[in-house]
Amino acid sequence: MRVKDTLNLGKTKFKMRGNLPVREAQWQKEWEDNDIYQKRLKLNEGHPRFDLHDGPPFANGNIHMGHALNKISKDIIVRYKGMKGFYAPYIPGWDTHGLPVEQQLAKKGVDRKTMDRAKYRELCRQFAEEQVQKQMADFKRLGVMADWAHPYITLQPEFEAQEIRVFGKMFEKGLIYKGKKPVYWSWSSESTLAEAEVEYHDVKSPSIYIAFPVKDGKGILDEKDTYFVIWTTTPWTIPSNQGITVNPQFDYSVVEVGDKRYVVGTDRLDAVAEDLGWEDYKVVQHLKGTDMDRMVAKHPLYDQDSLVMNAMHVTSGDGTGLVHTASGFGEDDYNVAQRYNLPVFSPMDAQGRFTDEIPDPDLVGMFYDDANKVVSEKLEKAGALLKLSFFTHSYPHDWRTKKPVIYRATTQWFASIDKIRDQILKQIDETKFTPSWGKTRLHNMIEDRGDWVISRQRAWGVPLPIFYAEDGTPIVTPETIEHIAEIFAKEGSNAWYTHSAEELLPAGFKSEHSPNGKFTKETDILDVWFDSGSSWAGVLEARNLGYPADLYLEGSDQYRGWFNSSLITSTAVNGISPYKATLSQGFVLDDKGHKMSKSLGNVIAPNDVIKQMGAEIIRLWVASSDTTSDVAVSQDILRQSAESYRKIRNTFRFMLANTSDFDPKANAIAYPEMDGVDQYMEVKLNKLLQEVYAAYDEYDFLTVYKKVLSFISNDLSAFYLDLAKDILYIDPENSETRRSMQTVIYDIIVKLAKVLTPILPHTMEEIWGFLKEPEDFIQLSDMPEVEHFANEAEIFARWTEFMKFRSDVLKALEVARNDKVIGKSFEAAVTVYPTQATAELLKELNANIRQVLIVSDLDIKSPEDEAPADAQDFPSGKIVVKHAEGEVCPRCRRITTDIGSDPRFPNLCARCAKIVSENYPEAIEEGLDD
Numbered sequence: 001m002r003v004k005d006t007l008n009l010g011k012t013k014f015k016m017r018g019n020l021p022v023r024e025a026q027w028q029k030e031w032e033d034n035d036i037y038q039k040r041l042k043l044n045e046g047h048p049r050f051d052l053h054d055g056p057p058f059a060n061g062n063i064h065m066g067h068a069l070n071k072i073s074k075d076i077i078v079r080y081k082g083m084k085g086f087y088a089p090y091i092p093g094w095d096t097h098g099l100p101v102e103q104q105l106a107k108k109g110v111d112r113k114t115m116d117r118a119k120y121r122e123l124c125r126q127f128a129e130e131q132v133q134k135q136m137a138d139f140k141r142l143g144v145m146a147d148w149a150h151p152y153i154t155l156q157p158e159f160e161a162q163e164i165r166v167f168g169k170m171f172e173k174g175l176i177y178k179g180k181k182p183v184y185w186s187w188s189s190e191s192t193l194a195e196a197e198v199e200y201h202d203v204k205s206p207s208i209y210i211a212f213p214v215k216d217g218k219g220i221l222d223e224k225d226t227y228f229v230i231w232t233t234t235p236w237t238i239p240s241n242q243g244i245t246v247n248p249q250f251d252y253s254v255v256e257v258g259d260k261r262y263v264v265g266t267d268r269l270d271a272v273a274e275d276l277g278w279e280d281y282k283v284v285q286h287l288k289g290t291d292m293d294r295m296v297a298k299h300p301l302y303d304q305d306s307l308v309m310n311a312m313h314v315t316s317g318d319g320t321g322l323v324h325t326a327s328g329f330g331e332d333d334y335n336v337a338q339r340y341n342l343p344v345f346s347p348m349d350a351q352g353r354f355t356d357e358i359p360d361p362d363l364v365g366m367f368y369d370d371a372n373k374v375v376s377e378k379l380e381k382a383g384a385l386l387k388l389s390f391f392t393h394s395y396p397h398d399w400r401t402k403k404p405v406i407y408r409a410t411t412q413w414f415a416s417i418d419k420i421r422d423q424i425l426k427q428i429d430e431t432k433f434t435p436s437w438g439k440t441r442l443h444n445m446i447e448d449r450g451d452w453v454i455s456r457q458r459a460w461g462v463p464l465p466i467f468y469a470e471d472g473t474p475i476v477t478p479e480t481i482e483h484i485a486e487i488f489a490k491e492g493s494n495a496w497y498t499h500s501a502e503e504l505l506p507a508g509f510k511s512e513h514s515p516n517g518k519f520t521k522e523t524d525i526l527d528v529w530f531d532s533g534s535s536w537a538g539v540l541e542a543r544n545l546g547y548p549a550d551l552y553l554e555g556s557d558q559y560r561g562w563f564n565s566s567l568i569t570s571t572a573v574n575g576i577s578p579y580k581a582t583l584s585q586g587f588v589l590d591d592k593g594h595k596m597s598k599s600l601g602n603v604i605a606p607n608d609v610i611k612q613m614g615a616e617i618i619r620l621w622v623a624s625s626d627t628t629s630d631v632a633v634s635q636d637i638l639r640q641s642a643e644s645y646r647k648i649r650n651t652f653r654f655m656l657a658n659t660s661d662f663d664p665k666a667n668a669i670a671y672p673e674m675d676g677v678d679q680y681m682e683v684k685l686n687k688l689l690q691e692v693y694a695a696y697d698e699y700d701f702l703t704v705y706k707k708v709l710s711f712i713s714n715d716l717s718a719f720y721l722d723l724a725k726d727i728l729y730i731d732p733e734n735s736e737t738r739r740s741m742q743t744v745i746y747d748i749i750v751k752l753a754k755v756l757t758p759i760l761p762h763t764m765e766e767i768w769g770f771l772k773e774p775e776d777f778i779q780l781s782d783m784p785e786v787e788h789f790a791n792e793a794e795i796f797a798r799w800t801e802f803m804k805f806r807s808d809v810l811k812a813l814e815v816a817r818n819d820k821v822i823g824k825s826f827e828a829a830v831t832v833y834p835t836q837a838t839a840e841l842l843k844e845l846n847a848n849i850r851q852v853l854i855v856s857d858l859d860i861k862s863p864e865d866e867a868p869a870d871a872q873d874f875p876s877g878k879i880v881v882k883h884a885e886g887e888v889c890p891r892c893r894r895i896t897t898d899i900g901s902d903p904r905f906p907n908l909c910a911r912c913a914k915i916v917s918e919n920y921p922e923a924i925e926e927g928l929d930d
Contacts (some may be wrong), residue, residue, distance in 0.1 A: 001920065001922055001923045001926045001927070001928055001929070002929050002930075003081045003890050003891050003908075003928055003930055004523070004874065004930070005567070005918050005920075005927070006402065006891065006912075006915070006919070006920050006923060007729045007730065007891065008658075008661070008730075008731075009205065009729060010073045010654070010655060010656075010657030010658035010659075010660060010727050010728070010729075011281065011657055011660055012656040012657040012660055012770060013486075013770075014211060014365070014583075014652070014653050014656045014766070014770055015653075015765065016035050016613065016650060016653060017164045018616070018617050018645075018648070018649060018763060018766070019067075020037055020613065020614020020615070020617070020763075021610060021611055021612070021613070021614050021784060022761065023766065024143065024610075024614055024615050024762045025141070025760075025765045026763050027143075027762045027766070028063075028140060028141070028143065028241075028400045028762075029853060031060065031145070031777070031779075032764075032843075033439060034776075034777070035779055036145065036779055036780065037145050037147060037148075039780055040082045040145075040779055040780060041082075041087065041088075041089060042260075043080060043087070043780060044086060044087040045087060046355060047085050047086060047087045048086055048087070048088065049087045049345050049546045049550075050078075050081040050086040050087070050088040050546075050550050050551075051088070051540070051545050051546030051547075051549045051550050051551075051838070051884065052077055052078055052081075052088070052122070052476060052549065052550065052551045052552075052553065052897055053087065053091075053535065053536070053539065053545075053549035053551070053578070053579070054074065054090065054091060054092050054146075054152075055093070055095045055153070055532070055535075055551055055552060055554040055558065055562045056072075056093035056094045056095040056153075056154060056532050056535065057070070057094065057095065057135065058094075058095045058098070059094045059095065059096045059098060059101075059128050059129075059131035059135060059153075060100045060101065060104065060165075061131065061134070061135075062135070062605065062607060063135055063136055063139065063606055063607075064588075064596070064603075064605065064606070065139040065372060065588045065604055065606060065618075065633050066555065066587065066588045066604075067135070067138070067139075067297060068606045068607070068618050068622070069585060069588055069622055069625070069631060069773065070195060070372065070553070070554065070555065070585065070617050071092075071139050071144050072141060072142055072143075072144065072618065072813050073140070073583075073622060073627065073699075073701070074090065075090075075143070075144040075145060075146075076346050076622070076701055076759055077305065077551070077553070077696075077699060077758075077781070078090045078145070078146075078625065078757035079145060079421070079757060079761065080452065080558070080758040080783070082779075082784045083754065083757065083758070083779070083781065083782055084693075084782070084783050085226070085782060085783075087408045088543060089147060089738075090145070090146045090147065090151075090847070091146070091147050091150065091151065091152055091539060091543065091545070092136070092139065092144075092146045092148065092151045093131045093151060093153065093154075093174040093535060094128075094131075094135070094151065094152075094153045094154065095154050095523070095528065095531060096128035096129075096132065096153055096154050096155040096391075097128075097154055097155065097460055097462065097528050097531055097533050097738045098127075098130075098458070098460065098461060098528040098531075099189050099191065099400055099458060099460075100400060100878040101124045101127055102124065102458060102459065102904065103400065103401075103664060105120075105123055105124065105127060106697070109448060110123060112459050113357060115768070116542045117459055117497045118356070118494050118498050119799050120460075120461060120539045121460055121494050121497065122200045122494065124459070124460040125155055125494075128153075128155055129153075132151070132153060136148060138322075138606065138607065139614050140903060141382070141607070141610055141620070142606065142610075142614060142615045142618065143615050143616075143619065143761050143762055145779070146367055149587055150537060150602075151217075152535065152539045152543075152625060154462075154528075154531040154532065154535075155493075156348075156410050156490070157278070157488055157490065157491065157493075158489050158494040158538070158542065159386070159534075159535075159538040159539070159542075160489075160491035160492060160493045161457070161486070161488045162485075162486040162534060162537045162538035162541070162542050162891075163462055163481070163526070163530065163531060163537070164462070164465050164484055164536040165481060165485050165529070165537065166484070166530075166534045166537050166573055167464075167465060167476065167481070167526065168465070168476065168481030168485070169573045170415060170516065170569070170572045170573060171476045171573075172218075172478060172480070172707040173572065173573075173622045173865070174416075174419070174531070175415055175416045175420065175572050176414070176415055176416070176417060176476075177414055177416065178411065178412070178415070178474065179412065179414055180344050180410065180411045180412075181331075181334050181344065181377055181409055181410055181412075181414075182327075182328060182329060182330055182331050182333070182334050182407040182408060182409045182536075183407070183408065183409075183410065183412060183453045184197075184198055184305075184405050184406075184407065185350075185405060185406050185407065185408035185410065186282065186353075186398040186403065186405045187351050187352030187368075187403070187406065188352065188398055188402065188403035189401055190350045190403040190457060190458075190459075191456045191457045191458050192410065192453045192455065192456055192457070192527075193246070193327075193352075193389075193398060193405060193526055194452070194453065194507055194529050194565075194921060195449070195560055195905070196398065197398065197399050197400070198396045198398070198399060198405060199396070199397055199528075200395065200396055200397065200429055201394070201395065201397050201402070202393065202395070202548075203392065203393065203394075203395040203404060204390055204391070204392050204395055204654070204672070205233045205234075205390065205392075205393060205395070205718035206233065206372050206376060206388060206389070206390055207231070207233055207387075207389045207390065207391050208232060208234075208235055208376060208379070208385060208386075208387065208388050208389075208481050209229060209231050209276060209320070209382050209385070209386035209387045210229070210230050210232070210238065210302055210324070210379060210385060210401060210736070211227035211228070211229055211260075211262065211299070211383075211384050211386055212227060212229075212230060212244060212298065212299070212306055212384070213226070213227055213229040213297060213298045214226040214227065214228065214263075214295065214297060214298075214498060215296045215298040215840075216295055216296035217295055217879070218292075218295050218387075219290075220287060220291050220295075221254070221263070221285075221292075221295065222286075224260070224330075224587070225259060225260045225261060226254070226260075226262075226752045227260065227261070227262050228244050228262075228263045228297050228308070228322050229262045229263060229264050229272065229320045229685055230244060230319070230320060230322050230324040231272075231318070231319040231324075232321050232324045233370075233391075234272045234329070235371070235375040235376050235379070235497045236297050236326065236368045236369065236371040236374045236375055236381070237326045237329045237330075238300075238301070238326075238371050238375050239302070239347075239354075239358055239359060239360050239363060239371075239375065240326040240328055240329060240345055240346070240347060240358070241306055241325065241326050241327060241341075242306065242307065242326060242327055242337060242342050242343065243306050243307040243308065243309050243310045243325040243336075243337065243340070243343060244297055244306055244307075244308050244311045244322050244323065244324060244325060245306060245308075245310070245313070245314055245323045245325045245332075245336050245405045246265075246289040246292050246309070246310060246311075246314060246323075247265075247289045247311070247312060247314035247315075247316075247319065247321065248288070248289040248290045248293070248310040248312070249288075249289060250265050250266070250267065250288070250289045250314070250316065250321055250810065251266040251267070251285070251286060251288060251289075251314075252264065252265055252266060252285075252287050252288070252291075252292065252321065253265075253266045253269050253283045253285070253286055254280045254283070254284050254285035254287070255273070255278070255281045255282065255283050256283075256284045257271065257278050257280075258882040261284065261285075261805060262784070263292075263322065264320050264321060264322070265287070265316060265320055265321015265322065266317055267316040267319075267321065268284075268318075268319065268321045274319050275387065276386055276387055279554075280569055284650070288293070289310055289314075290310060292308045292310075292417040292628065293308065293309065293310045294307065294309075295307075295308040296733065297385070297544070298309065298381060299382035300331060300382055301358070301360070301375075301378055301379065301382055301384070302359045303839065304359065306712040307340060307342065309325065309336050309337075309340050310341075311332065311333075311335070311336040311339075313332040313336070321588050321669075322692075324560065325337065325345050325764040326345070327342055327343070327345055327346075327404065327409065328345045328346025328348075328378075328408065328409035329346065329407050329408060329409070330407050331407060331450060334409065334473050335836065336883075344363075344409045344412060345357075346408055346409035346410065348368065348406075348408055348705070351367075352367055352368045352369075352406065353365055353366060353367050353368070354371065357882075359377075362374065362378075363454070364376075367816070368406065369404075369483040370847045373719050374821075376388055376801075377740070381582070401465040405820065406634070412453050412454075412455045412524075413453075413454050413455040413464060413466075413524065414451040414452060414453055414570070415445070415451065415454050415530075415568065416451050416453065417449050417450065417452060418451065420571055420572055421447070421837065422448065423571050423575060424446050424568060424571045425443060425446055425906060427447065427567065427571050427577035428442055428443050429443075430577070431577050431579065431580065431581060431582065432581040432582075433581070433582050434581065434583045434584070434699060435584065435628045438559060438582055441544055442559050442560050442563060442564065442582075443821050444563070444568070445559060445560055445564060446532070446567075446568075448484060449564075451505055452565075452568065453527065454526055454527070454530050455524040455527070456523070456524060456525050456526065456527055456528075457524055458525055459525070460525070461525030461526055461528060462492055462493050462525060462526045462528070462530075462531060463497075463521070463524075463525055463529070464520040464521065464522040464524050464525065464526055465480070465484045465494040465496075465522075466521070467480065467486075467501055467504075467519045467520070467521060467522070467524070467922060468519065468521070469513030469519060470514040470515065470516060470518050470519075471514075471630065473511075473513040474917070475511060475513075475519070478713060479506050479509075480505060480506065480509070483504070483505065483506045484496075484504060487499075494733065495728075496521065497548070501519035501520055501521045502517070502518075502519060504521070504847050505519060518725075522545055525538070529562070529564075529565040530565065530569070530635065532562050532563025532565065532566070532569070532698060533562065533564075533566045533568065534566075534569055535566065536548075536549070536566055536569070536570050536578035537570075537573070537647050537900055540789040544839065547578065547653055547882050548570075548576060548577055548578050548579055548580050549578060549579050549580065550578060550579075550581065551579065551580070551581050551582070551583060551697075552566070552578070552579040552581075552582045552583070552697075553582070553583040553584075553585070553922055554582075554584060554585070555584065555585055555586070555587060556584040556585065556587070557587075558584065559584065562691055563579075563582055563584075564909045567579075568577045582703075583699050584628035585627040585628075586627055586628065586631050587631070587845045587851065588631050588632075588633055589604040589630050589632055589633075590604075590630045590632065590634055591631070591633070591634035591635065591637060592703055592901070593630070595658075600633075603809070604634070604635070604638070604807075607921075609638060613638065613642055614762075614913035615762070616645060616760050616762055616763055617638055617641050617642050617645055618638075618641075619760060620641045620645050620705075620759065621633065621637065621638060621641040621760055621762075622701065622759075622762065623701040623702070623704065623705040623759045623856040624641060624644065624701075624702060624706075625701075625702065625707045626702050627701075627702075629765070631731060644709060645760075646758070647709070647712065647713065647717075648709070648712060648756070648763075649763060649789045651721070651754070652713045652749065652752075652763075652767055653718055654721060655721070655746075655748065655749050656749065656767065656770050657747050658724070658742065659742050659746045659857040660727045660750065660789070661733065662739070662742040662743075662746055664743075664772060665732075665771060665772075667739045667742065667743070668743045669739050670739040671789055673736070674740045674743070674844050675737065675740055675741075675846060675847055676795070676798075676799070676846035676847040676926060677799070677847045677852055678740045678741055678743070678744045678887065679789070679795050680743050680789070680799035680848075680867070681715070681744050681748070682744055682789070683709075683789060683792045683795050684711070684715055684796075685722060685747065685748055685751060686786050686787050686788070686792075687796070688707060688708070688711050689786045690757065690786050691703075691707050691752065691786060692704050692707055692708065692755055692784070695707065695797060695919040696758070700717055701759070703761070703852065704755075704759070708752065708756060709832075709915075712752075713825065713827045713887075714750070717801075720744075721745075723747050723851060723852050723854055724741055724745070726851055726854070726894050727741050727851070727892075728741060728795060729913065730891065730892045730911075730912065731915065732915055732918070733919070746771075749767065749771065750771060750773065750784070753767050753768060753771075753778060753781075754778065754781060754783055754784055755783070756777050760842055761778075761779065764778050765778050765779070779840075793825075796840065798844060798845065799845075802841060802842075802845060804832075804875070804876060805834075805838055805841070805842070806852070806853060808877075809830060809853055809879060810831075810873045810877065811872075811874065812830070812881050813830075813849065813881055815857075815872060815881070816831055816881035816882075821881060821882065821883055822881065822883055824858050825853075825854045825855055825876045826854060826893055826894060826895065827856065827883055827884055827895060828855045828856060828857075828881050828883070829855070829856060829857035829858075829859070829881070829882045829883065829884040829885065829895075830855050830857065830858050830859070830879060830880070830881055831852065831858075831859045831860075831861065831871075831879070831880040831881075831882075832858070832859070832876075832877055832878075832879055833861045833863075833865055833866075833867035833871060833879070833880075834861070834863055834876060834877035835863060835875075835876060836863045838877050839860070839877075841860070842844065842860055855884075856886075856894045856895040857884045857885075857895075860873075862875075867880070868880060871906055877884065880913060884896075885897055886898075886899060887899045889907075889908055889909040889911075889912055890907055890908070890930045891909075891912040891916070892903050892909060892911065892912050894909060894911075896909045896910075898910040900912065902914070902917065904917065904924055905917070905923075905928055905930060907928070908928070916928065
């Protein structure tokens with residue numbers, strides 16, 4: 001018989017390599033075939049709810065790493081809540097209307113302007129639905145558990161019907177109105193844009209100083225050779241000038257330069273003089289902004305007046321302290337012009353070209369940006385241009401087309417924010433935000449937000465459900481809204497284009513404004529943020545889910561997007577926020593902090609990673625990322641995640657192998673009968689559970705990852721499982737010491753597997769198949785309860801102190817190793833001259849300390865004994881390390897002086913000889929070979 005045959009060497013079919021790209025898909029099919037999502041919900045029926053409402057990604061192309069971060073984060077939360085006993089449904093959603101779909105069709109050669117609107121929209125629908133199916137497959141492949149059979153999609157008839165009802169209730173409350181005011185206008189998209197659809201990029205712009213002649217100085221300013229000086233970066237707006245705005249609280253100076261006088265803000269005078277090269281100038285007069293109110297200037301190019309007005313938006317940070325004002329091309333301009341009863345003037349079409357309303361025939365039909373040069377030249381020719389230069393600055397762009405946008409006054413439908421601003425701010429104050437700065441960010445956005453432009457001049461979206469009478473009066477009533485909602489619920493919003501206005505109105509509908517019974521329909525659609533912002537009604541309310549939702553989780557850009565629009569519509573209709581809490585995450589960037597783009601060659605596609613490494617690696621990357629700020633990803637970072645995964649997998653493999661002969665019902669040892677080190681690991685395990693649950697409850701996956709990985713690396717691999725080999729392999733199969741340790745290891749496997757299931761569901765499901773637990777799937781089990789033990793405080797404190805002593809011994813061993821005294825720790829004979837406290841601690845431990853330290857010999861002296869001169873000094877005492885005397889036992893690998901003490905086994909130590917003689921009688925008969 002061989003020595004090897006007397007050892008309890010662990011065996012398991014759990015492979016070292018996971019073959020994740022293949023095996024994950026097999027697990028996912030098994031989950032789907034067994035309807036695990038519904039079974040988990042069924043188990044938790046009647047329990048407290050947890051509703052995470054999915055913010056809908058836009059359906060356009062395969063998913064990217066940002067999608068993966070978002071959906072996996074949600075999956076981790078929902079899986080954890082489900083295994084914690086909460087009834088936690090998860091309905092995935094998609095945002096499907098809007099410009100990106102129209103752009104994709106345009107790339108395919110589809111011209112919406114020449115097509116029947118209903119047929120064109122049908123093409124949009126087909127394309128969007130294809131994208132939904134593509135992304136759904138991608139999300140499933142990440143292992144995301146959801147009600148995939150019943151997603152919500154903003155193009156679904158029932159969703160569109162609810163959105164119409166939300167609009168109707170807001171209209172009924174007087175929160176929807178039609179007006180003409182400047183809004184973000186994208187000439188490249190030919191539509192208004194919401195603030196959330198604007199991003200900023202650097203552009204090079206002209207910078208010009210212009211002199212406006214004083215026409216009427218109200219007896220304060222001399223009209224002869226006196227000029228108001230303005231500064232602007234948009235020369236193209238000068239032909240639309242209607243006034244000049246000054247701050248009523250500012251001081252202004254009249255400066256004489258040669259034979260002319262110029263009015264400039266006193267605080268800006270030095271900067272302007274330097275910029276314009278006024279080396280020899282003289283201040284001849286001072287006046288206040290209030291003094292100039294309603295003075296009149298002459299337009300520098302045309303025979304028209306420019307009114308001087310007072311407003312507080314004028315600042316002294318740049319410019320001249322006098323602001324050129326064109327009511328049709330700026331929000332502040334519009335507001336001050338309204339107060340002074342100036343008409344809204346915006347002579348520009350949807351493509352950014354000047355119309356024939358412009359007071360300059362040379363500019364009609366010209367693109368606004370091209371007009372900069374023409375206007376500047378005209379100003380120079382007129383002698384009004386004081387200086388022209390260029391500078392680079394940040395400027396708003398359309399986030400889809402990446403082209404600059406302009407402020408342009410157009411007639412649009414608006415949702416009033418001002419009327420409900422205080423209500424919204426109150427809801428923000430009552431909401432929990434993670435990170436906490438999200439509260440301040442959203443509060444400031446709402447506090448400063450203007451009215452919401454909800455109309456869009458596109459084709460693919462939910463129509464504004466507004467009829468017009470013969471005299472142009474808009475018609476929106478509870479009856480018309482409900483009737484349209486019911487039609488949309490049956491036919492979808494394309495009914496707006498396939499039926500006449502009369503067919504869409506309730507039967508017998510009449511209006512005093514349409515004596516002939518004729519009506520027309522609004523042609524604009526609703527802003528897509530109104531679509532997704534109505535999802536609390538279209539999903540949470542409509543499907544009887546929790547409303548308000550417990551959590552909204554999205555990227556940090558959604559403070560101006562979905563968080564914002566959802567909050568406005570829900571507060572407007574019901575007076576409450578649609579969410580009790582929000583969790584925001586940073587953007588996914590490469591490891592150098594750059595956005596991912598094909599031109600930089602730094603794009604990492606989730607599907608590529610899955611094919612190479614598996615979805616578990618992406619999931620582990622998500623869990624190991626600090627999502628409170630921007631998140632880095634690269635091939636190196638993913639390889640690090642793969643390395644962590646291997647560490648986790650191989651640790652489980654070792655534990656499975658060494659509990660393969662363990663039956664928790666028949667072999668388990670009760671906690672009070674365990675050795676001290678086993679008790680310590682049970683206490684440590686349950687403390688870990690407490691810490692991990694606290695982190696999960698705060699959606700802090702990074703802490704979960706760090707604590708679990710630390711437990712696996714430090715408490716298990718570097719400590720407990722290392723010393724366990726001397727017991728698991730060597731002691732008799734059914735010995736109490738071995739079964740005690742197996743009890744703990746098996747408990748660790750079960751509990752760690754459950755704790756890691758939200759993060760690594762595929763791997764933990766595989767592990768579950770090797771355990772002797774009642775549930776067929778780990779996802780149908782519950783998170784383990786935290787156990788408490790009568791002596792846990794004492795055990796934890798005592799062994800925490802022991803670990804400090806062990807650290808000292810390990811340092812002493814390392815010194816001896818460097819000095820070539822020993823190689824492996826089992827070659828060491830350690831003598832300890834302990835402090836009084838260490839001596840008492842070691843006496844109290846219910847453990848084989850030599851075995852725990854993994855040395856061949858240990859001699860603990862009395863605190864009174866004097867240590868030799870070569871002893872190493874540590875806080876726990878003095879330590880001497882020598883090479884152990886004796887021979888190596890081929891069975892336990894310990895160096896000992898009692899080899900051959902049993903003549904039947906001349907090569908074994910006394911301990912191993914006793915174990916073999918009592919448990920392997922055939923070894924006595926046959927003898928034992930190395």
